[in-house]
Amino acid sequence: VNEDTSLPQITDDELLARFVLFQGWIRTSDSTVRPDAFVPYPYPDLSVTRHLGLSESDIWQIGQTVASSRPATLHGRADIQALHVKRQSLRIVPTPEPRNHANVMGWPKDKPAQKIIAQELAAVAQYLPNPAR
Amino acid sequence: MTLATADSTHLSYSTSGASDEARFIASQSEEGRRRLRESHSLGLGSDRAFEGLFVVARECRTANWDGYGAPAIEPETFTYAWRFLGALPLGLPAPSVGAESDGHVTFEWHRTPRRTLSVSINHEGNLHYAALLGPSKAYGTEPFFGDLPQRILDLIRQVSLS
Numbered sequence: 001v002n003e004d005t006s007l008p009q010i011t012d013d014e015l016l017a018r019f020v021l022f023q024g025w026i027r028t029s030d031s032t033v034r035p036d037a038f039v040p041y042p043y044p045d046l047s048v049t050r051h052l053g054l055s056e057s058d059i060w061q062i063g064q065t066v067a068s069s070r071p072a073t074l075h076g077r078a079d080i081q082a083l084h085v086k087r088q089s090l091r092i093v094p095t096p097e098p099r100n101h102a103n104v105m106g107w108p109k110d111k112p113a114q115k116i117i118a119q120e121l122a123a124v125a126q127y128l129p130n131p132a133r
Numbered sequence: 134m135t136l137a138t139a140d141s142t143h144l145s146y147s148t149s150g151a152s153d154e155a156r157f158i159a160s161q162s163e164e165g166r167r168r169l170r171e172s173h174s175l176g177l178g179s180d181r182a183f184e185g186l187f188v189v190a191r192e193c194r195t196a197n198w199d200g201y202g203a204p205a206i207e208p209e210t211f212t213y214a215w216r217f218l219g220a221l222p223l224g225l226p227a228p229s230v231g232a233e234s235d236g237h238v239t240f241e242w243h244r245t246p247r248r249t250l251s252v253s254i255n256h257e258g259n260l261h262y263a264a265l266l267g268p269s270k271a272y273g274t275e276p277f278f279g280d281l282p283q284r285i286l287d288l289i290r291q292v293s294l295s
Contacts, residue, residue, distance in 0.1 A: 027241075035263070112263055
C-alpha cells in the first residue's frame with residue numbers, strides 16, 4: 001500500500017469517528033455501539049474520519065454528507081482513540097479524499113479474529129447520537 | 134425448511150419424506166416450544182429476538198444498507214439465523230439481533246463491555262463467535278447442524294448467567 005506521507009500522520013491521542021448509518025449497530029439497552037460496526041468491509045479496510053482540525057459541527061456535516069450520498073439516515077457516530085486501534089496491531093492510513101478520511105488496515109483474514117478485534121474496539125468506543133435527529 | 138417471505142411473521146416447514154408419526158411429533162414439539170417461548174418466565178425474550186431478526190432482514194434486504202457497501206443479507210443466511218434462534222434451549226436469555234457489513238447476521242449476549250458474546254452466522258451455516266470475558270477472550274468457528282454447539286452454549290452461560 002502506498003501511503004501519502006504529505007498527510008498529517010496519526011498520533012495516539014487523536015480521535016477517529018466511525019459513522020453509524022444502521023440502527024442495528026446501536027444497543028438499545030444502553031446506547032452503546034455493537035462490535036458489528038467495526039467489522040471491516042469491504043475487506044481489508046475499515047473506513048473512519050479523523051477529528052483532526054474539525055469542529056463538532058464539521059464532523060457531523062461530513063457524516064451527513066456520507067449519509068446523504070447513499071442515501072441513508074445518520075444515526076450517530078462511534079468515536080475511538082487512535083491508540084486503541086494501534087494496540088490491536090492495526091494501522092491507520094490517511095487518504096487524500098474525502099476530507100479527513102482514513103482507512104484502518106492490517107486486519108486478520110479470518111472472521112473470528114476480526115470479530116474479537118471489533119469487540120475490543122467497541123468496548124472502548126464512545127457512541128454519540130446524531131444531535132440533529 | 135422453506136421460507137415464505139422475508140417480511141412474513143410465519144415460516145412454513147417442509148417435512149417431505151418423514152412419516153406421519155414423525156410429522157406429528159415434530160409439530161407437537163414445535164407447538165410446545167412455541168408456547169414455552171411465549172411464557173414470560175421461560176421465554177426470556179426469544180419472541181423479541183425473532184422479531185429483531187425480521188427487522189434486520191427487512192432493513193438489510195438491499196445492498197449498501199450500512200452506507201459502506203454491505204451486500205444484502207441472503208435468504209440462506211436468514212434461514213440459518215431463524216433455525217439458530219429456534220435451537221436456543223429454553224431458559225437461556227435471548228440475544229439481540231444485528232448484522233455485519235459482510236452480510237452475516239449477528240446474535241449478541243451483552244452484560245458489560247468486557248462481558249459480551251457475539252455470534253455471527255453466514256449463508257453456509259458457519260457460526261463465528263467472539264467473546265470478551267473480563268481479561269480473557271475466546272473466539273473461533275463452529276458449524277451449525279441444527280443444534281447449538283456446546284462451546285457456544287457454554288459461552289452464553291458464562292456471559293449471561295454466571
